[in-house]
């Protein structure tokens with residue numbers, strides 16, 4: 001795969017590792033010769049991914065070899081350009097500046113943002129948490145707050161632990177509802193089901209049903225039943241389904257009595273969700289909602305799954321709460337074919353909870369008073385925390401594995417706020433929209449160049465397994481491991497990074513344990529561990545590395561475990577949640593449509609991108625991919641918008657210009673735009689691809705967010721549209737051919 005590979009680079013060795021791009025964590029079999037990658041293929045023997053991997057995974061060697069990859073530390077000059085410096089120069093200066101900031105303003109003025117890929121980098125994650133604990137800062141930000149914090153809030157409220165998450169048992173279900181998810185394209189989120197397209201098709205092959213409820217006939221809906229729903233109205237649908245279940249006597253009282261308390265609360269809560277109101281809000285006929293409810297409850301087993309599209313509207317915590325309740329009242333919680341709890345090789349659930357690192361609303365953000373989720377503040381509060389003076393003002397920020405300037409809410413506000421920081425350090429392989437603004441850019445190893453240990457996804461994996469692989473290939477000379485970088489910054493600024501007080505104490509005495517040793521200890525002491533020799537058949541890192549591939553732990557996660565797993569004292573799911581009453585009142589008061597902004601725009605993903613990155617990989621951009629705004633013919637016609645026209649989309653918070661694409665894949669009244677385009681910075685191919693940043697339409701104001709989780713609204717935003725330019729004949733031809741190819 002590298003044409004420069006010398007002929008005499010030694011034998012070809014096959015290595016098995018796990019992909020570190022998305023939650024599918026697919027097994028890969030990689031042939032390596034010396035430090036060259038000869039081929040990357042799906043691992044046919046992997047117990048969970050079962051011989052599947054997508055083009056992003058098997059093309060990743062292009063990222064490794066990308067000419068735009070940053071390969072030495074960069075320092076920003078006064079004119080905004082960058083100069084290369086040595087690691088010591090960079091780290092010494094950062095350490096010195098950080099020490100000064102801590103001395104003057106305290107550790108609480110320093111922040112860390114952990115972006116999405118950090119969850120495939122256990123060592124960096126543990127260092128980031130450790131550094132934040134050592135700083136005693138509340139400025140810990142995670143990409144989870146633009147993604148899944150609604151899950152973490154609901155899990156905590158209902159089951160007493162943020163990480164106790166239910167996911168659909170796709171392998172055994174007879175009826176699956178997917179609300180706001182597109183697993184055929186995304187390969188699944190908060191459910192790690194190998195070869196998920198086939199697993200879903202198997203449901204229909206065994207005469208079951210899959211219903212995809214989505215404003216867009218997405219790639220998953222194209223294979224199954226599609227039920228269009230007006231964006232950001234999901235809570236109405238699920239509330240109405242629960243109401244029907246009560247009204248028609250379909251609630252499984254006997255099952256609920258064993259698993260939960262507070263059913264009467266739910267009964268009252270959903271009173272407002274009449275079929276008439278739900279029909280008006282969702283655009284789905286009341287009769288259809290009622291029938292879907294009956295069918296779901298009558299199915300031998302059923303799983304209701306809501307994901308990104310149902311997690312980033314204005315009522316995402318309420319929506320997730322209602323989904324949990326509906327699975328419960330229909331008797332589908334914690335049973336085969338329903339929704340199940342995962343089985344992980346390391347019990348992160350207990351470890352993080354027991355050490356007090358996770359929770360909900362134990363403190364609130366300084367300026368806006370937004371509740372903490374898993375010990376972190378929402379990304380939507382970052383700009384205001386930088387801009388607002390006072391004790392605890394955010395003055396220095398370390399960004400690791402993230403691109404918040406493009407992935408976060410509020411348009412360019414965060415970029416402007418970054419300019420006020422005394423110190424911004426970005427650890428990133430590219431000069432992204434975020435790192436181009438940093439004082440220092442520090443280049444990290446990539447997942448192929450470090451250990452593979454997909455711990456985050458283990459908690460919701462369909463076939464539980466354990467895998468710990470060593471680095472597949474060595475990194476280029478000038479880059480360093482993320483955890484090492486953070487550790488060195490701590491060392492040079494006098495911090496001892498550890499989430500655990502005892503270990504921080506030991507660290508001050510000069511005794512420190514590497515993230516690898518600590519994580520191995522957690523594995524060894526866990527339910528699958530060797531208990532340091534007491535259980536000779538148990539696992540440890542050395543055994544997993546020696547196995548040189550994944551070990552299957554069981555065929556599927558155990559069911560009937562709810563009362564063992566739920567952390568509340570009475571071991572029941574707590575359905576009575578006054579916070580949800582406040583939310584449903586807020587929902588009921590919201591007008592159905594905004595007459596000034598009568599359309600709603602949704603954010604979507606594409607097969608060959610990953611959030612804001614991978615737009616620099618030539619193979620993934622083949623066919624001159626362009627960003628296209630999907631608009632329904634009924635909405636386009638009165639405005640005389642045609643394919644390829646340039647249009648202006650305006651929300652209450654911002655405006656963008658994009659290219660229109662007329663398509664009935666979206667329902668009338670809905671616009672759909674891929675996220676992650678409109679690049680700036682040093683990734684040249686990505687910048688050349690053009691487009692606009694979806695998040696320029698969004699707001700980071702507390703009032704425009706899901707209040708309980710603090711997640712800003714990133715989908716279903718009210719907008720209006722106008723035509724600003726006519727396509728040329730030449731444009732149209734190239735755009736149409738690009739459309740065919742992408």
Ligand SMILES: Nc1nc2c(c(=O)[nH]1)N[C@H]1C(S)=C(S)[C@@H](COP(=O)(O)OP(=O)(O)OC[C@H]3O[C@@H](n4cnc5c(=O)[nH]c(N)nc54)[C@H](O)[C@@H]3O)O[C@H]1N2
Pocket residue numbers: 114115116117121143144146147308400401402403404407408427428429430432444445446447482603604605610611612613675694695714
């Ligand atoms: N409108 C809209 N906004 C969204 C979304 C959406 O669908 N629509 N999606 C949301 C979701 S679900 C998420 S998870 C967030 C993601 O938000 P972020 O995590 O902030 O953004 P990513 O685009 O995933 O950026 C990941 C960055 O990590 C870098 N990177 C890759 N590998 C490594 C590594 O090994 N080490 C280091 N140090 N850096 C690495 C990449 O170059 C890239 O710059 O965005 C959210 N924002």
Ligand SMILES: Nc1nc2c(c(=O)[nH]1)N[C@H]1C(S)=C(S)[C@@H](COP(=O)(O)OP(=O)(O)OC[C@H]3O[C@@H](n4cnc5c(=O)[nH]c(N)nc54)[C@H](O)[C@@H]3O)O[C@H]1N2
Pocket residue numbers: 022023116147179180181182183185186187188189213214215216218229230231232233234307308309310313602603604605606607608609610611715716
């Ligand atoms: N190829 C690819 N795979 C990815 C990613 C990627 O960028 N590219 N990103 C990864 C990440 S970080 C994540 S979190 C996962 C997410 O994985 P999924 O949750 O499967 O997310 P999406 O593919 O964004 O699917 C969201 C769906 O929600 C719909 N939708 C949007 N708004 C609404 C709404 O208001 N209501 C309803 N009911 N539906 C709505 C969209 O049309 C879309 O079909 O994907 C991961 N996998």
Ligand code: SF4
Pocket residue numbers: 019020021022023024025026052053054055056057058187
């Ligand atoms: S589906 Fe996700 S984990 Fe699997 S190869 Fe593709 S990017 Fe990697």
Ligand SMILES: [Mo]
Pocket residue numbers: 116147
């Ligand atoms: Mo995500």
